[in-house]
Amino acid sequence: MIEIQNLTRIYGTTAVVKDVSLTVETGQIAALVGTSGSGKTTLLRMINRLVEPSAGRVLIDGKDTAEIEPHLLRRQIGYAIQGHGLFPHRTVAQNISTVPRLLGWTQDQHRARVDELLELFQMEPADFRDRMPHELSGGQQQRVGVARALAARPDLLLMDEPFGALDPVIRAKAQQDLRDIQRQLGTTLIIVTHDMEEAVTLGDRIAVMDKGELLQYGPPSEILTTPATSFVSDLIGTGDRPFRLLSLTPVAEIIAEGQAEGAEIPREASLRDALAECLWSGRDRLPVEGGGIVTLDSLRAQAAPTARAAE
Ligand SMILES: Nc1ncnc2c1ncn2[C@@H]1O[C@H](COP(=O)(O)OP(=O)(O)OP(=O)(O)O)[C@@H](O)[C@H]1O
Structure with a gap:
């Protein structure tokens, strides 16, 4: 379980995340939605301490993340970003096995894990493991990015607009794959998106943010039927809601x-x-x-x- 308690981040004199509290149950998906600049990425990054909170705290299974060394914390938490962030001069296998190698897995262990993940993402290991990122399609790069985030079997996966660059058809397939894999592995997932459709498709809970504030947090059906504010309603788009x-x-x-x-x-x-x-x-x-x-x-x-x- 992830408990975000009164999290605030201030840059200069501006609070870009203001006193946000929410809980994500183990094995569930929370989607953070909101307009550009509403603080979604900053909130996500405070969970793995890529950004340090100005106030508030994050508990993972009851443990305060402020008490864990940031680099050790980040090895426990999968992180996937838009445009995949693959290392361009490393092979697919080397990219996927980055964190397992940091964690000291044996060569046999991380090789087996690479093949297992490639198969899970329907990429033939013999064909793909030695390719360089530029030898992959955009969708394949994205899948390798997500595979890399899952490599060390994290209980928690953070994703920041992971499918933003994909065309709509591949995107729908990627969402379906992610959902299947997440259910299969029981991973807790927090995903940032500015696409309400994606939030509704993936999220067990949706958090709507505006100007650093959390306006509403609830299951998709509740957000769609009883939007808390006119901003939430606008974001949903009245015409499409039914x-x-x-x-x-x-x-x-x-x-x-x-x-x-x-x-x-x-x-x-x-x-x-x-x-x-x-x-x-x-x-x-x-x-x-x-x-x-x-x-x-x-x-x-x-x-x-x-x-x-x-x-
Ligand atoms: N390092 C920083 N220094 C100063 N201001 C920052 C910094 N990082 C983010 N901000 C500001 O904080 C606000 C929230 O940014 P954030 O990236 O969290 O928003 P977002 O909701 O993820 O936006 P987008 O959907 O465009 O990615 C923005 O106004 C941004 O300019």
């Missing part, structure tokens, strides 16, 4: 009895996918794989509470 809410719920949750014509929709597809399918194919009901149907009326009803909240 769709974003629909994207959180799988079809399996609103299956009704009945029959319908046409292609089936998977049970794990989101309500947003189902609505898109209804609108696209001109159907008012879709058959669901494994039995039952989902109706356009029930999809509209699911979107309605947010429409009311937006009024």
Whole structure:
């Protein structure tokens, strides 16, 4: 569990992070969102002490990080940044094994770990381990950046706009991979993004920041349905909100009895996918794989509470 308590950072006379407190449970993902300059990166960097807090403290599993040597703390915490930050003159394997080598793992151990991670990220080890970063695509570089952050099996991973440079299709795949891997490993993840869509897709909790202050911290559904301030509402974008809410719920949750014509929709597809399918194919009901149907009326009803909240 990560407990951020009254964290403040002052530069000159300006507090760029103001008295922020939030808790991230073990194995959960917290997404920090907000406009440019709202203090997200500074908050993230105070967790691994790349930036020292002016006031407040961070506890990791009850231990105050101020009591841990910064370089030792950083070896325990994975850190991935936008543009991946790979060492350009080191191979993929050397990049990934940076922290394991610092921690004194044997050569056999870190080699095995490199291959394991490359496989996890669907990159054939024999093909990729000896390549240089410039011999990779942007998406592959990004995956190696995340693999490097995970190499020493950190319980906590901090990510700062890790997918900012990726095109939307690769980005969606990268988010899915990250979520799968995070669930598989049970890693606690704190991710900075300025993309609300990404925050909703990945976050178990979303923290909304503005001018150094934490305006709201809660599950995506709460942020979408009951934004705490007009700033949060603006950030969400009123028009898109019903769709974003629909994207959180799988079809399996609103299956009704009945029959319908046409292609089936998977049970794990989101309500947003189902609505898109209804609108696209001109159907008012879709058959669901494994039995039952989902109706356009029930999809509209699911979107309605947010429409009311937006009024
Ligand atoms: N070392 C520094 N010295 C002085 N001011 C700083 C320093 N680092 C950050 N700031 C200021 O603190 C504020 C918050 O910066 P921060 O990088 O945390 O914001 P952010 O929300 O991550 O923004 P972005 O989305 O643009 O990356 C900004 O106004 C920035 O100019």
